Amino acid sequence: MRAWTYSNPVKIVFGTGALAQAKQAVAGRRYCLLTYNDHPVFDKLVARISQEIGEPTVIVRDVEPNPSFEGLRAACRSFAAAGIAPDVILAVGGGSVIDTAKVLSAGGGDFDRVQAYLEGRATADTLLDLPIIAVPTTAGTGSEVTCWATVWDTAAKKKYSLADARYYPEQAILDPELTVGVPRSLTLSTGLDALSHALESIWNVNANPVSASHAVSAAREIIEVLPALVGNPGDIGLRTRMMRASLSAGLAFSNTKTALAHSLSYYLTLHHGTVHGIACSFSLPAIMRSVIGHDDDCDAALRRIFGEDLEAGAERLETFLRNLGVSTTATDYGVTRDNWVRAIDDALLGERGRNFIGSREAVLASAA
Ligand SMILES: NC(=O)c1ccc[n+]([C@@H]2O[C@H](COP(=O)([O-])OP(=O)(O)OC[C@H]3O[C@@H](n4cnc5c(N)ncnc54)[C@H](O)[C@@H]3O)[C@@H](O)[C@H]2O)c1
Ligand SMILES: [Fe+2]
Numbered sequence: 001m002r003a004w005t006y007s008n009p010v011k012i013v014f015g016t017g018a019l020a021q022a023k024q025a026v027a028g029r030r031y032c033l034l035t036y037n038d039h040p041v042f043d044k045l046v047a048r049i050s051q052e053i054g055e056p057t058v059i060v061r062d063v064e065p066n067p068s069f070e071g072l073r074a075a076c077r078s079f080a081a082a083g084i085a086p087d088v089i090l091a092v093g094g095g096s097v098i099d100t101a102k103v104l105s106a107g108g109g110d111f112d113r114v115q116a117y118l119e120g121r122a123t124a125d126t127l128l129d130l131p132i133i134a135v136p137t138t139a140g141t142g143s144e145v146t147c148w149a150t151v152w153d154t155a156a157k158k159k160y161s162l163a164d165a166r167y168y169p170e171q172a173i174l175d176p177e178l179t180v181g182v183p184r185s186l187t188l189s190t191g192l193d194a195l196s197h198a199l200e201s202i203w204n205v206n207a208n209p210v211s212a213s214h215a216v217s218a219a220r221e222i223i224e225v226l227p228a229l230v231g232n233p234g235d236i237g238l239r240t241r242m243m244r245a246s247l248s249a250g251l252a253f254s255n256t257k258t259a260l261a262h263s264l265s266y267y268l269t270l271h272h273g274t275v276h277g278i279a280c281s282f283s284l285p286a287i288m289r290s291v292i293g294h295d296d297d298c299d300a301a302l303r304r305i306f307g308e309d310l311e312a313g314a315e316r317l318e319t320f321l322r323n324l325g326v327s328t329t330a331t332d333y334g335v336t337r338d339n340w341v342r343a344i345d346d347a348l349l350g351e352r353g354r355n356f357i358g359s360r361e362a363v364l365a366s367a368a
Contacts, residue, residue, distance in 0.1 A: 140190025221242075282321065
């Protein structure tokens with residue numbers, strides 16, 4: 001058996017009311033409070049946090065869903081307005097906020113520094129690394145325990161990944177109460193994002209027994225909890241289970257990165273505006289079918305989720321998505337069949353696609 005390693009340095013604080021631990025996490029340092037400006041719930045959170053911890057050195061609220069070069073440049077500008085540089089970033093929000101925190105950590109007030117690195121014009125040692133405390137308000141991206149951020153160049157239709165072990169948050173504070181008001185569609189898409197992280201870490205060249213354990217427990221739990229949760233969004237017990245499952249999925253793919261379903265998703269998000277969690281999950285049944293019988297460890301992990309008969313398991317996964325109103329047919333997302341076949345070929349060659357253990361022929365037979 002080949003040697004393997006697993007590591008994740010993020011200190012995790014989990015539980016209802018855990019947000020109260022943020023003061024201890026900030027520990028008297030000058031902090032930047034980073035969150036959205038598009039929902040009143042975040043006005044209340046800013047007021048509560050400022051009162052509990054003390055006034056932030058700077059508040060940055062220009063975070064957009066799927067952070068783009070333009071939006072990140074604006075966030076860096078707001079960060080620079082601090083005058084005195086903060087010592088730590090407290091990021092309160094979903095994947096877009098936590099990813100923006102990683103960019104602020106690397107760039108400080110100067111987005112050009114990050115852009116030059118992403119475009120291959122500068123080396124990693126030109127980047128800064130301000131510590132991050134991540135407080136997720138969605139249950140899905142796992143960004144609170146990963147060391148990378150997705151950055152979208154919407155104008156050039158390109159997706160970049162800022163990835164470096166320095167961008168693991170120092171601490172993740174997961175408080176399921178913060179997710180109780182998440183609307184149904186966001187609950188669904190973020191939950192499916194987490195399911196995709198779990199499965200993508202299994203059919204992955206970087207999979208190992210620890211990542212597989214996290215992935216199996218996450219996927220089993222999401223398949224059970226998500227349908228109940230979208231029907232009962234106010235149920236704190238279900239919210240807690242979903243957030244824990246999302247965390248487990250995050251711990252799984254923090255060591256493997258994602259694979260083909262995510263590689264394919266970037267095409268749909270950039271060209272058809274499909275929301276991340278749907279774009280990265282609708283192809284899971286087809287990808288699962290294509291990989292059955294390809295690798296013993298992968299089959300074993302999938303059996304722990306879906307039972308002995310994996311073909312029937314892929315069918316169940318398809319029914320699970322359809323019952324949640326998610327089509328598993330690419331052309332339903334506005335892409336033509338020819339473009340989809342090209343997208344599959346490109347996705348297999350992409351950075352994440354190369355993590356996929358399956359074969360091109362089997363994927364084309366199953367997904368095209
Ligand atoms: N770095 C990683 O490991 C990683 C992994 C997966 C996805 N991502 C990235 O994360 C982003 C998606 O993040 P997301 O799905 O968490 O959503 P998001 O952060 O993009 O937020 C989407 C919307 O949800 C709203 N929202 C968030 N929390 C809320 C709450 N508690 N109540 C009401 N509204 C709320 C926000 O106001 C926002 O308008 C994408 O850019 C994706 O690429 C990163
Ligand atoms: Fe994702």
